[in-house]
Amino acid sequence: MTPAPIPANDAERLRALRELLILDTPPEERFDHFVEFAASEFDVPIALICLVDSDRQWFKASVGLEACETSREVSFCGHTIVQRELFEVPDATRDPRFADNPLVAGAPFIRFYIGAPLTLACGATIGTLCLIDTRPRHLDALDRRILCTLRDLVVAELGAP
Amino acid sequence: MSTVVMPKGRLLLMEPQFVLRRTVALLARDMGLTDVLEATSPATAEKLLHERRFNALLIAIDDDGQALELLRQLRAGSTSQIPGLPVAATAASCDIELVLRLKQLDVCRLLLKPFKVRGMLDAISALGAPAPWPEP
Numbered sequence: 001m002t003p004a005p006i007p008a009n010d011a012e013r014l015r016a017l018r019e020l021l022i023l024d025t026p027p028e029e030r031f032d033h034f035v036e037f038a039a040s041e042f043d044v045p046i047a048l049i050c051l052v053d054s055d056r057q058w059f060k061a062s063v064g065l066e067a068c069e070t071s072r073e074v075s076f077c078g079h080t081i082v083q084r085e086l087f088e089v090p091d092a093t094r095d096p097r098f099a100d101n102p103l104v105a106g107a108p109f110i111r112f113y114i115g116a117p118l119t120l121a122c123g124a125t126i127g128t129l130c131l132i133d134t135r136p137r138h139l140d141a142l143d144r145r146i147l148c149t150l151r152d153l154v155v156a157e158l159g160a161p
Numbered sequence: 162m163s164t165v166v167m168p169k170g171r172l173l174l175m176e177p178q179f180v181l182r183r184t185v186a187l188l189a190r191d192m193g194l195t196d197v198l199e200a201t202s203p204a205t206a207e208k209l210l211h212e213r214r215f216n217a218l219l220i221a222i223d224d225d226g227q228a229l230e231l232l233r234q235l236r237a238g239s240t241s242q243i244p245g246l247p248v249a250a251t252a253a254s255c256d257i258e259l260v261l262r263l264k265q266l267d268v269c270r271l272l273l274k275p276f277k278v279r280g281m282l283d284a285i286s287a288l289g290a291p292a293p294w295p296e297p
Contacts, residue, residue, distance in 0.1 A: 037180040041277055146278050149187050153180065 002097040004052075004078020009124070013081070014054055016124035020158060023051060023058060031061035034154050038131060039063040041150075042143065046108060046132035049154060050077040050115075057127075064132075065108060074101055077128040080115030086144055088114040091136035112137035114144075116151035118158065129154050170195045170216035172285060175206040175228065176251070177221060185281045194285050203227035210240040217288035218242075219281065222252040222259070232266045249284040251276060 007013065017023065031049050039047040046064035050057050057075040059068055072078050076098070080087040092098040092110050104110050114137075115130035129151045131139075139147065172195045176182040179201075186197040198213065200206035203223065210218075210231070218235070222228045228250075238244045249270040250263060263271055270284050 033180050037184075040275060142279060142282075145188060145191070146184065149184050149191070150180070152187070153183055 001074070001099075001101045002079075003073045004075050005082050007082045007125075010054075013124045013126060016120055016122055017051060017053065017126040020126070022060060022158070023053060025060070027061065030157055030160075031154070034129065034150060034157070035061045035063045038129065038147070038150055041146065042131050042139070044112075044131045044133045044137075048077075048130050048132070049118075049127065050075075050130055051118075051127035052078055052081050060127075070103065074103055076101075076103070076110065076113045076132075077115050077130055080117050080128045080130065081125045083115075083117055084119075086114055086116050086139075086147065088139065090138050108132065109134050111135050114139055114147065116147050118151065118155050120155065121159065126158075170289060171214070172197050172217045172219060172288065173200060173206060173209055173213075173215045174198070175200040175203060175218070175220040177201055177223075181278070181281075184278055185285075188278065188282060189285050192282070194282065195289065203231045207231050207234070207240070210235065210242055212241070215242060215246065217247045217249075217285070219249045219251070219285060219288070222250050222263075224253075229262060229266070232268070236266055247288045249288055251281070 035047040035049055048059050049061040050059055052072060055072050056069045057072055057077050076089065089095050089098060090112060092104040092113060098104050110132050112133035112135065113130065115128035117125045118127045118129060119125045174182060174186055174197050182199055186199050189195050189197050198209060200209055220228050232248065234240055235242060235246060236244050248268050250268045251272045253274045255273055270287060272280050272284055
């Protein structure tokens with residue numbers, strides 16, 4: 001397994017995340033709507049708004065997952081936040097970076113993952129809007145555009161009061 | 162998905178659900194299908210149909226009949242649009258009575274839940290041409 005990388009600007013990234021005062025806050029409908037919509041739109045069992053903290057990924061909104069956080073080291077989203085574009089893993093069991101990841105070998109048995117980085121206006125990427133399936137998948141060009149548009153709406157909502 | 166494009170037209174999208182409405186509107190603009198004005202209710206849509214001119218309408222059919230009444234007004238020429246404005250509709254469910262009513266109101270396409278953004282964009286493309294308003 002390849003642990004989630006720590007970007008060079010992680011301290012600034014974490015500062016931007018904490019300035020939002022959103023970590024460990026209760027669920028909010030305005031964010032729940034996005035993951036419910038995404039799960040339905042893309043027919044996936046799991047959809048998350050994931051915020052990558054210093055040593056954990058914490059879920060501001062989730063569908064299909066009971067846990068509210070996991071370690072950053074094993075997170076797929078930790079890989080997404082160092083990308084500018086979508087980060088897709090069509091079949092995690094065939095990807096040497098993830099094949100022996102505990103989230104692949106055990107519950108929730110991730111096979112497909114795609115994450116859209118949540119990049120604030122200040123340039124800090126604080127987390128992802130991501131989709132997870134328990135079967136191999138691939139999103140086509142239109143689905144990727146739809147996901148990016150949803151991501152843009154989530155970023156706008158993060159900046160709203 | 163259809164490749165028909167409507168880069169110069171303007172569509173009125175009446176859809177109460179925020180995430181669906183915003184996603185479709187942003188994508189339709191970004192993909193060059195059409196400019197989109199958004200309405201959250203039949204009342205807001207009615208106001209816009211009186212104030213602005215549109216090339217097409219995509220409207221969510223509600224349970225209390227307001228959307229159908231708006232379509233009746235449109236077809237009767239009671240708005241600022243041409244009575245034959247191309248219209249597509251979405252609905253949570255449908256029975257034969259609704260199908261007949263929509264046909265009577267010359268609705269050219271009906272999307273039933275659970276429809277996808279892809280389907281709405283396809284419907285918008287299909288509404289795209291010919292533009293009913295002559296170019297200046």
